[in-house]
Amino acid sequence: MSEKxxxxxxxxxxxxxxxxxxxxKTFRLKFVNEEEGKKFTFKAGQFGEYSVFGEGESTFCIASSPTRDGYIECTFRQAGRVTTALANLGEGDTVGFxxxxxxxxxxxxxxxxxxxxxxxxxALPPMRCVIWNCLDLRxxxxxxxxxxxxxxVNDLVYKHELKEWEERPDVNLITTVDPGGETPDWKGEVGFVPTIVEKTAPKAENTIAIVCGPPIMIKFTFPVLEKLGFKEENIYTTLExxxxxxxxxxxxxxxxKVFVCKDGPVFNLTQLKDLPPEY
Ligand SMILES: Cc1cc2nc3c(=O)[nH]c(=O)nc-3n(C[C@H](O)[C@H](O)[C@H](O)COP(=O)(O)OP(=O)(O)OC[C@H]3O[C@@H](n4cnc5c(N)ncnc54)[C@H](O)[C@@H]3O)c2cc1C
Ligand code: FES
Incomplete structure (x- = not known):
């Protein structure tokens, strides 16, 4: 960034x-100034402010992996003013970051x-960055x-990449949709995420859990992980x-006293339990 x-x-x-x-939508973004692009670095978990000129800025994680050079990606849901303006842009248009x-x-x-x-x-976008980062260092x-x-089924994002992960012998992918959200040809699980985690009971020993999702999903997933024996310090999430x-x-x-933008957005469960309840 400019120091001025x-x-x-x-x-x-x-x-x-x-x-x-x-x-x-997912945007793949390339630096207009290639020299700036060559100097730019980031790490999994970080975010940025994406702007549409004349409309304002929106906060999104960087959804691509730092192991992939030459571009960054963001995935956003159309929620309000700025995300609507972003959604109306197309290939070749310019945004700020x-x-x-x-x-x-x-x-x-x-x-x-x-x-x-x-x-x-x-909430798969912040996860996708760290998933690809770790897969590139498998x-x-x-x-x-x-x-x-x-x-x-229609709401699953990164459908092409889910297929790729499903076909990899070194990845165990479990997909699920809420009851009523399945299609006749759906082969995945049906049930809420915390229920499916409990049912598939991943082993806690020597395992790091990274959880990203709507607050209600996070609220019910943490106790399941603790019940399965995961240690607080081995459970991570990212706040929005x-x-x-x-x-x-x-x-x-x-x-x-915590600034989520600077001290976070990544926290482990021990750190979260130290935050005032309103987080
Ligand atoms: C660190 C971080 C990473 C994020 N990563 C992503 C991402 O990868 N993809 C993505 O789609 N969104 C992400 N978000 C949320 C995103 O910033 C907001 O949805 C977006 O800024 C809304 O902008 P808007 O101008 O279109 O909506 P506004 O017109 O500002 O608001 C529209 C509606 O969205 C609600 N809203 C706005 N911001 C938030 C927020 N932070 N949390 C909950 N509700 C909000 C408003 O209350 C309102 O109901 C992230 C937020 C943070 C802080
Ligand atoms: S967003 Fe300004 S202090 Fe965190």
């Missing part, structure tokens, strides 16, 4: 648009461990399990408190 003006965004060209699910901000998933500390990824709905980890659920500046200046995102 922390709010100055990089200019990014939309290189590719993928329709993932109803109202959910500030970042990367926030802390990171401590992937280096996970070497030699089993990894269990649990995601619900539109030899560093032991068992690799992904549990992913959505309301309905509303943000403005992204780097600890505006006070929009803080919970008690």
């Amino acid at each position: 003006n922390l709010y100055l965004p990089y200019l990014m060209r939309i290189d590719k648009v993928t329709e993932e699910a109803p109202s959910v 500030r970042g990367p901000y926030g802390n990171v998933f401590p992937i280096d500390d996970w070497k030699g461990k089993n990894l269990l990824f649990i995601a619900g709905g539109i 030899e560093n980890f032991k068992d690799f399990t992904i549990v992913y659920g959505a309301k309905s 408190n509303r943000m403005k500046c992204g780097f600890g200046k505006c006070g929009r995102c803080n919970v008690g």
Whole structure:
């Protein structure tokens, strides 16, 4: 980032648009200034502020892996003003990007461990970054399990990548949809994510669990993991408190003394239990 003006965004060209699910799109973004692109680095777990000129900024994680050079990707659901303006853009259009901000998933500390990824709905994007990062370093980890659920088959995002993960012999992918969300040819599970985690009972020993999803899913998944024997410090999530500046200046995102944009958004369960209850 420029040291003169922390709010100055990089200019990014939309290189590719993928329709993932109803109202959910992925943008592949390339730096308009290639030199800036070559210098840019980030780590799994970080986020950015994406802007549509004249409309404002929205906070999204970086959904692509840092192991893939030359572009970044974001996946967003059309929710309000800025995401609607973004959704109306297409390939070749220019957007702004500030970042990367926030802390990171401590992937280096996970070497030699089993990894269990649990995601619900539109919360697969922050997970996708760390999944691909770890898959690109696959030899560093032991068992690799992904549990992913959505309301309905149509709402599953990254369908092409789910197929790829399903076909990999070194990945155990479990997909589920909420009761009533299945189609006649659906071969996955039917049930809410915490129920499916309990049913498939992944082993807790030497395993790191990364959980991203709507608050209700997270609320019911943590106790299941604790019941299965997972240690608090081995359970990670990423928070999505509303943000403005992204780097600890505006006070929009803080919970008690913690700035989610700077001290997070990645927290383990021990750290979360220390936060005031309103997080
Ligand atoms: C660290 C972080 C990472 C995020 N990553 C993603 C991502 O990868 N993909 C994605 O689609 N979204 C993500 N979000 C949420 C995203 O920032 C908001 O949905 C988006 O900014 C809404 O912008 P808008 O201008 O279109 O909506 P607004 O017009 O501002 O709001 C529309 C509706 O969305 C609600 N809303 C806005 N922001 C949030 C929020 N942070 N949490 C819950 N509700 C909100 C508003 O209350 C309102 O009901 C992330 C948020 C954070 C803080
Ligand atoms: S978003 Fe401004 S302080 Fe965190």
